[in-house]
Amino acid sequence: MTAPEARRLDDVTGWNGSAEFVEVLHRGAGTAIERIVSQGHTTDWCDQDHDEWVLVHEGAARLELVEGRTLDLVAGQYVLLPARCRHRVVWTEQLTVWVTVHFPAVGGG
Structure with missing residues (x-):
């Protein structure tokens, strides 16, 4: 077993900022927790088969x-x-830190 370790959500040492920084913090039982660091980045349209909880930290x-x-x-x-809520990121501040949780859709998506 790996010993628990405290980390910072905004620590992206070595990241050059050219692309959005995405790290899976945990994955299991159909669920994934990610941290994302954006620096003015935008995204294409997303149409996912699962629910996603998004927090701007x-x-x-x-x-x-x-629509x-x-x-x-x-x-x-x-x-x-x-699930199936088509969305995209159209603007972020120069430094935006997100936490996302992806999990199975209620009713199966």
Whole structure:
């Protein structure tokens, strides 16, 4: 067994910032926990077969939903994106730290 170790969500030593930083912190039983660090990055449209809980830990971001609605998130805010909720990141502050939890959709997606 690996001994527990405290780490910082914003520590990305050695990352050059050219692409979004994504690290899987834990994976098991159909669930994945990730930390993501964005530096003004945006994403393509996402259409997932699972639910995703998204927290902005530091910074700010704007998500666009397929119907044209936007969600502005600042540090401490979160959103639950159900399976098949098409979305994309259209803006982030220069340093935005996210925590995401991916888990099976209620009802199977």
